[in-house]
Amino acid sequence: IxxxxxxxxxxxxxxxxxxxxxxxxxxxxxxxxxxxxxxxxxxxxxxxxxxxxxxxxxxxxxxxxxxxxxxxxxxxxxxxxxxxxxxxxxxxxxxxxxxxxxxxxxxxxxxxxxxxxxxxxxxMAKELVKVNENWSVTGCMAEMRKQAENVTRVHSIYVVDDKNKLKGRLSLKDLLTASSDANISDIYIPNVDYVNVHTEGEEVARIMQKYDLEAIPVVDEMSRLVGRVTIDDIVDFIKDEAEKDYQMAAGISEDVEADASIWRLTRARLPWLILGLFGGLGAVYVMKSFDEALSEYVELFFFTPLIAAMAGNVGVQSSAIIVQGLANDNLKGSLFNRLLKEIGLTLINGVALGTLVIIFGWIVGQPQIVSLTIALSLITVIIIAALIGTFVPIILDKQGIDPAIATGPFITTSNDIFGIFIFFYLAQTILGF
Amino acid sequence: IxxxxxxxxxxxxxxxxxxxxxxxxxxxxxxxxxxxxxxxxxxxxxxxxxxxxxxxxxxxxxxxxxxxxxxxxxxxxxxxxxxxxxxxxxxxxxxxxxxxxxxxxxxxxxxxxxxxxxxxxxxMAKELVKVNENWSVTGCMAEMRKQAENVTRVHSIYVVDDKNKLKGRLSLKDLLTASSDANISDIYIPNVDYVNVHTEGEEVARIMQKYDLEAIPVVDEMSRLVGRVTIDDIVDFIKDEAEKDYQMAAGISEDVEADASIWRLTRARLPWLILGLFGGLGAVYVMKSFDEALSEYVELFFFTPLIAAMAGNVGVQSSAIIVQGLANDNLKGSLFNRLLKEIGLTLINGVALGTLVIIFGWIVGQPQIVSLTIALSLITVIIIAALIGTFVPIILDKQGIDPAIATGPFITTSNDIFGIFIFFYLAQTILGF
Missing domain, CATH: 1.25.60.10 (MgtE N-terminal domain-like)
Incomplete structure (x- = not known):
């Protein structure tokens, strides 16, 4: 072609x-x-x-x-x-x-x-259809037709006063059903949701979604109508934000696509990998400092990847739920209740997992005291991992930092080290090496 | 109150x-x-x-x-x-x-x-405004007013023939600017996007987002207009899907909120944790079978959590990028090119990380051959982890399975075991224990 x-x-x-x-x-x-x-x-x-x-x-x-x-x-x-x-x-x-x-x-x-x-x-876009509250229905039809030529989609018609201050809106439906001798000031809806030019995109999306709006007027500091945000831009915005959060959780620090250059992909991926590497080197140190256990309880070292993985998994689960709760603004109840609930929840999971570990130990003929130690440590480790996963995002959010950063590699890495340390420390206390 | x-x-x-x-x-x-x-x-x-x-x-x-x-x-x-x-x-x-x-x-x-x-x-909703192609503009205004009473938002007016088959649409703007003596068949737009009742929600969302639609008509098997999907439902749908993917990546298998009951949360979280546990127990087996290394190269065991963590992190990064690419339908190029690119990318990351491991070994006075072995294994392990992370979602997608399931715990767990095995196997080959 x-x-x-x-x-x-x-x-x-x-x-x-x-x-x-x-x-x-x-x-x-x-x-x-x-x-x-x-x-x-x-x-x-x-x-x-x-x-x-x-x-x-x-x-x-x-x-x-x-x-x-x-x-x-x-x-x-x-x-x-x-x-x-x-x-x-x-x-x-x-x-x-x-x-x-x-x-x-x-x-x-x-x-x-x-x-x-x-x-x-x-x-926002500047394109919109607005009418003055003092006009009559028939009088403004011609004006509206002129304005509508420049606007891809009309949605609502906004009503302003002589100073361009937002007074309300007219729905097209109202206009279709209104008698033609009415006045704008008689038929407009004075109750209108609007946002300020400085309102954050996430807040705009939340308001539009909550009230099922398809366009929302934007006013400046003096309540003057300066533009409107339409739902198609908000759909794109929501999708971009969701993708960013998803990538952040997967340890990708920049917004990249599968077809980005190798250099961009490296820049997005390497930082978190280096963080993970330092976490792993920290774990090496922790294990070295417990190497007296090698002679008698070498099984403990075989179980460290399991402990680290479980600490990481539980932490990611907890943080994902909290991060979404924060994003949707539906976390209710006190911190203390949340703490109790998270402990209860992880205790149930922990007991189930610990039982499996003991059964496994029994099958392979591991000393019972070792299996018990591992199961007990596992329960402790995942409770602490869940608490870290729950409260780090909450604290970050209170500090005004995006809590999504605390999911993925950050939580996994810190939980790896904490988990391995707690594991060996408890084992040392119980088994006494 | x-x-x-x-x-x-x-x-x-x-x-x-x-x-x-x-x-x-x-x-x-x-x-x-x-x-x-x-x-x-x-x-x-x-x-x-x-x-x-x-x-x-x-x-x-x-x-x-x-x-x-x-x-x-x-x-x-x-x-x-x-x-x-x-x-x-x-x-x-x-x-x-x-x-x-x-x-x-x-x-x-x-x-x-x-x-x-x-x-x-x-x-879809059944509420919509439709007109017959044979009506005149003035003739249908009254009818439209009647229909509009039952419809929350008008959006488009759909044009059908006598058999209720979808012929096209009328935009409100066109109607505002049309002269009143025109006929519907003269002014309607015959080009209209539509979907079938059986079209999947994701596809509907993709079409509406791509063409910036605010409503799309839905037809049945005989091309008859039966309803329409509006953008506010699609916004909710997109958000739900994004949350589901995010939770899936975090190892949460059901759609839960932070305020769900402990029992529901356990049901959502425990299955993936048990999978992770079996992965960890598999790793125990792998390490046991290499326990001859204990006497001479005990450092290797200290490095297993690091190897496992890096394999997991790289795998999650790769799969997240691919899963998003699949969801957005923007993966281009052949599988072979993707393979080369992924290997190149991970090689760059691997060399950077391997160098850090060697520097670390030099600082702590580790035998150079051991550091080199670890660095080399690390590079190999993360290349393989990246390939698993890239191709498992692609294969699942080709089989018609949601590739999002392959992120998170699934990839992490399998990469943990593979990674640890490859690590010890390579170390055995190089160091000869």
Missing amino acids: EEKNDEELLLHLEDVHHADIAEILTEINLEEATYLVKLLDSEKTAEALMELEEGVRERILENLSPKEIASELIEMDTDDAADIISELSFELQQDVISEITDEQHADDIVELLRYDEDSAGGL | EEKNDEELLLHLEDVHHADIAEILTEINLEEATYLVKLLDSEKTAEALMELEEGVRERILENLSPKEIASELIEMDTDDAADIISELSFELQQDVISEITDEQHADDIVELLRYDEDSAGGL
């Missing part, structure tokens, strides 16, 4: 959805992709560029002139355009913005660039 | 959002909650009940008569009502359905109960 047969290509791609064009752009090589972006109508490519992965998009944009980039941005909603501009180098940003012919659009983009990416201000 | 002062309570709660009422219901005790549900208007409590966690809702519903439950269900959208009915016992289901006075509503609910919970049929 890539014989530069422009007309046939255009014909072919005319009816293709922009998300599918994005897929095509990812699969062909860079030269072909650039050629295609230049060839196609920027209305279509603008949307397709938005759907691309950051890396692919960057490389395509590098091959376009500021003017060509600007013509793509004009077709985009302000929030998408701002996201893409923020990926460019500072100088290129200036050049591109100065090439945007629509003054208002450029202004809006510059405003959005000021907000933090993960705040309501960074997530 | 709970002095049964009905009127004051009603006044207080009149303007409270149903999501907030749900929070109140969760925090007060069961008796008070039941009292409140009976007291308040079922229009409000129906929505609030939907927002409750399953356990809390079940307990409240147990205290209501079938008739009272039915009056709540009448106020709900069909999809929500069907979800709640499916939580009831079979007999209670019959009683409740027979109490629903609105025949059409009961019919719709019964239809929805037939579909699998995680399919498009299970996610």
